[in-house]
Amino acid sequence: MSLLLFTALHAALLAGSGGITSRLDDAPGMQDVAPAQGHEARLQQARDLATSGDPAQREQAIRLYGAMLQASPGNSDVLLARGRTYAWMGRYAEAEADLLAVTARKPDYADAWSALGDLYLWSDRPKRAAEAYAHWVALAPDAPAPLIARGRAWRAAGDMGAARADFAAAGGLGAEAAQIASLNEGTLQRQAVPDALLADGYRWSLRAGIDHTGFSGGRDAWNDSNVSLRRKFERGSLALEWLRADHFNRSSNAWALDGYASLWARAYANLRYQRGPRGGLLANQAWRAELFQGVGSGWELSASIDHLRFSADTEFYGVGVGRYVGNWYVRYKLQHVPGASSGSWSQRAVVRNYYRGNADDYLEFSGGHGRSTDLDRYGALVRNSNASFGVNWVRYVRQDWGFKLGAGYADDAGGFNEQQLSLALYRRW
CATH class of the missing domain: 2.40.160.40 (monomeric porin ompg)
Known part of the structure; x- marks a missing residue:
């Protein structure tokens, strides 16, 4: 009877607060990730893997994020972190799905709009990047970083007037003068034929x-x-x-x-x-x-x-x-x-x-x-x-x-x- 009682108590403990940790450790591909206790610790562990720059470690981070989302579906912080990692890996469609899910659920999440803008800029969609960064600008109106990011997107889209306006506004909010001068240098025309690449809103x-x-x-x-x-x-x-x-x-x-x-x-x-x-x-x-x-x-x-x-x-x-x-x-x-x-x-x-x-x-x-x-x-x-x-x-x-x-x-x-x-x-x- 004592053996049966011990087995029953052990099963009850696994079904309690420790059950999530057990399921994460047993998730596919997680045997090569060092165990960590608690949500924040695991999230930080995955971030460290993702920012290492090593492709194999980024794959480990993706598996860890996936296991965390199985335990906590729709977690905005985890979706944001996985979306950024997908973007760094060049997996833009998967990154976009994660980041759009975050912005739809939490439209006031400034970091999510920043990450979405980066994704669009890296995947050669500068106009959509500018639209995403615009939400970041609205959520942080006194910070120069969102304006600089949107200015870079407008510059990539060929709208040099809008780019210079954002860079000037960032300078007015305290961005370094040398940085603004360098950014404006890139807004000058880059080819011998006038207007051949610059759209400026015209088709x-x-x-x-x-x-x-x-x-x-x-x-x-x-x-x-x-x-x-x-x-x-x-x-x-x-x-x-x-x-x-x-x-x-x-x-x-x-x-x-x-x-x-x-x-x-x-x-x-x-x-x-x-x-x-x-x-x-x-x-x-x-x-x-x-x-x-x-x-x-x-x-x-x-x-x-x-x-x-x-x-x-x-x-x-x-x-x-x-x-x-x-x-x-x-x-x-x-x-x-x-x-x-x-x-x-x-x-x-x-x-x-x-x-x-x-x-x-x-x-x-x-x-x-x-x-x-x-x-x-x-x-x-x-x-x-x-x-x-x-x-x-x-x-x-x-x-x-x-x-x-x-x-x-x-x-x-x-x-x-x-x-x-x-x-x-x-x-x-």
């Missing part, structure tokens, strides 16, 4: 331009025109372009597709394909691929390939380096054309000032020499100059209307001097 943009090139020595002038319709997407844009060249009492038309795409962190690419008539003034076929990568503090590296087909094929290989300092952008590019002997080389430098502190309005100076496609506004003619200089002014008179004025001079390698004038109008909606 469509239209560009129409006219270029006039006069020559010395009695050579007939050139007149060129182009129209470009660009569609913005969350991670890039695609434009359909029409181009017309009128040279030497002849004319040619061409069509092109020009796309920009955001890639991984601080990287984007430009891909272009152009088609014209055989034997025309513009290339029969032309394509370009250029990759840009931000590095360090304000630096940008690039590599490009241009392929042009006239009567024969010509390829250009280029490398570039750019630097952002305050409202200034400086870029140098070197291009090489393979050929007989060592081929030919060209160099070009651009200095741009965003004089109004936004990403739309700028004054640009450029200069270069050698055989290059970059010296031409179309990227489809081979230009060869001993020296060239240019200046461009871009100004948006309204949020949806702007213009570009340009002038240039080139000492053409063929013995002619060029004087260039250009005008373009911009419309976006």
Whole structure:
């Protein structure tokens, strides 16, 4: 009888307060996790495993969180911790499910909105990140961290005005001036084609331009025109372009597709394909691929390939380096054309000032020499100059209307001097 009584008492104890601990220890995969007493101790143990950075330990943390949720379904702290861990592991769908469950159950849980914003930002959904961070901002209106987080999301989404506004507000709440200056540096435009990646709330943009090139020595002038319709997407844009060249009492038309795409962190690419008539003034076929990568503090590296087909094929290989300092952008590019002997080389430098502190309005100076496609506004003619200089002014008179004025001079390698004038109008909606 004493043995039966002992067995019954033991079973009763297991069914009491110690039962949860026993079930956690016996949960699948938990044999490799050191036992801990109490909810908070186990939660801290799982957090330590999750923040170790070791994939195997993070898997252990996920198993521990799962066992805790079996014992306490819907526990917001555990769901938040597991959601963050899933996000660190790149398991975004599972992370989103956990974190949305927390925000739905506890909409005033600031840490959950912060974690949800991080998840969306890491999974390349910056607009949704900004929406999540907005809840964090509302719950902590006197803290700079939520504003900085939302500003980063707006910057990733291409809304530089909203990003700068949040960074400025964070500065007003006590964020370090050096940090705010560094954050604002990243809101400047990052590519050579204005507005190609920045959405700023617009889905469509239209560009129409006219270029006039006069020559010395009695050579007939050139007149060129182009129209470009660009569609913005969350991670890039695609434009359909029409181009017309009128040279030497002849004319040619061409069509092109020009796309920009955001890639991984601080990287984007430009891909272009152009088609014209055989034997025309513009290339029969032309394509370009250029990759840009931000590095360090304000630096940008690039590599490009241009392929042009006239009567024969010509390829250009280029490398570039750019630097952002305050409202200034400086870029140098070197291009090489393979050929007989060592081929030919060209160099070009651009200095741009965003004089109004936004990403739309700028004054640009450029200069270069050698055989290059970059010296031409179309990227489809081979230009060869001993020296060239240019200046461009871009100004948006309204949020949806702007213009570009340009002038240039080139000492053409063929013995002619060029004087260039250009005008373009911009419309976006």
